[in-house]
Amino acid sequence: MERKDNIRYDNNFSYEFFTKIFSVKKIFTSRNKFSWFQLVFIFIFINSLFLVPLSKSFLEHEELLIPEELSEALESIDRETADSMKNLSINNQSLNSATQSYDIVDGKQNLWEIFYFTNHWEIRSGNEQGSQIIQNSYGADFSAQINKVGVIDGLKTNLLQNNLPSFFLTTILNTAIVLTTMNLVLIIGVSMFLYFTKTTSSIKTFKESLTISLLSVSLGTIIATIIGLFVPNIILMYGIESISLIVASLYLFYKTRFVE
Numbered sequence: 001m002e003r004k005d006n007i008r009y010d011n012n013f014s015y016e017f018f019t020k021i022f023s024v025k026k027i028f029t030s031r032n033k034f035s036w037f038q039l040v041f042i043f044i045f046i047n048s049l050f051l052v053p054l055s056k057s058f059l060e061h062e063e064l065l066i067p068e069e070l071s072e073a074l075e076s077i078d079r080e081t082a083d084s085m086k087n088l089s090i091n092n093q094s095l096n097s098a099t100q101s102y103d104i105v106d107g108k109q110n111l112w113e114i115f116y117f118t119n120h121w122e123i124r125s126g127n128e129q130g131s132q133i134i135q136n137s138y139g140a141d142f143s144a145q146i147n148k149v150g151v152i153d154g155l156k157t158n159l160l161q162n163n164l165p166s167f168f169l170t171t172i173l174n175t176a177i178v179l180t181t182m183n184l185v186l187i188i189g190v191s192m193f194l195y196f197t198k199t200t201s202s203i204k205t206f207k208e209s210l211t212i213s214l215l216s217v218s219l220g221t222i223i224a225t226i227i228g229l230f231v232p233n234i235i236l237m238y239g240i241e242s243i244s245l246i247v248a249s250l251y252l253f254y255k256t257r258f259v260e
Contacts, residue, residue, distance in 0.1 A: 011221060014040055020215055024252040027215040029260060031208040037209070042214045046221040047183050049175070050237055053228030054175055055099050058168060062160050065167040070123065070159070082151040085116075093138040094118055110219070114155075123159075136162040144253050175234070186242055187213045194255040194258070201258030213245065216252065220244020 016033060020026045034042070058065055077085075081102050089096040100116040113124045120138065123130045136158055139145075146154035160167065187210070194201075194209035203209050224240035252258070 011182075012167075013041075017042065017215075017218070020217045024216070024248060027248075028202075028213055028252060028256050028258075029205065030215065031211045034211050036207065039210060039214060041217050042218065043183070043187070046214070046218055047179055049221055049225040050179055050234070051176060052226065053118070053225060053232045053237070054234060055168075055172060056229065057232035058171055062164065063156060065161060065164065066156060067167070067170075069106070069110070069125075071072045071107045073104055073110070074085060074155050076100075076106040076112075079151055085114075086146055088116060089115075090138055090143045093140060093142070095138075121158075123155075134159070134163065145184050168170065173255070177237075179234075182238055183241075186245065187217060190245055191217075194249070197258050202260040203258055212252070213249075216248035217241060217245040220248065 014035075016030070020030045020033075053088045061240050062253050063071075081104070084100075085102065088100060099118070102114045104112040108113060115121075115122045115124070120135055122133055122135050124133045132254070139158055139161055142154075142158060145157055148154070149157065191206065191209040191213040194203055194212055195206045197245065198204050203212070220241050220243070223244065224237040225239060
C-alpha cells in the first residue's frame, strides 16, 4: 500500500525560504516544505540574481552590447575606407551628396556593406544566409563624433545610440539562456546524486533532493551576486555558486548523514 505523507506547505513562503538557507539542518528538515510551484519560483529567483550585476556591467560598458559580428565588421574598416567616410559631408542629420556605399570583408571573410543615404546610414550583411540590415539615423553630432574619436568608434557610438534597447535585451536574453542551462546542469546533477542515496537516507523522492539542492545553492548565489556587483565576471560568479553548493552538500552529509 502506498504511503501518503502529511506534507504541509508553509504559507509565508519568503520568510521560510530565507530562514532556512542559513542552516544545513534546517535545509534538510525542510525538504518537504515547498511545493513544485515554489521550487520553480526559487530556481527563477536564484537564476535571475546573476542578471543584476551583469546588467549593471553591460550598461557601464555599452560597447560590449554590440553583437560580435557587427563589432568585427566595423573593426575591419581599412584606413582608405575610413578616410573616405570621414570626408563625407553630413550636416543637419543629412548627407549632402549622392548615396555612398562601401564593401567590407571581416576577419572571417564575411562580406558587409555600409550605405550612406540622405537621412540615415545602414550596415548590411552581404551573406545570403543570416543576412541582416541595421538602419541608423545620423543624429545631431554624427560628423563631430566621427572627427573626434575616428570612424570606427564613431560608427559604434552611433550604432549604440540607435539600437541600445534592442542590443541590451538581446544580450540579457542570451545571458539568461546560458545561465539557465548552467544552473540546470549544476542543480539537477547534485539533486540526482542526492536522490541516489534514497536506499540509505531519509531522502525518498527527487523532489526532496531538488529542494535540498535549491536551498543549499541559494546562499552561495546571493554571495556570488554581491561579489558580482564589484567584479561582474560570470565565470567567477558561477564558480562561487558551484563551490558553495558542493561545500554545502558535503557539510550537510557531515552533519546529518542524510538521515533525519
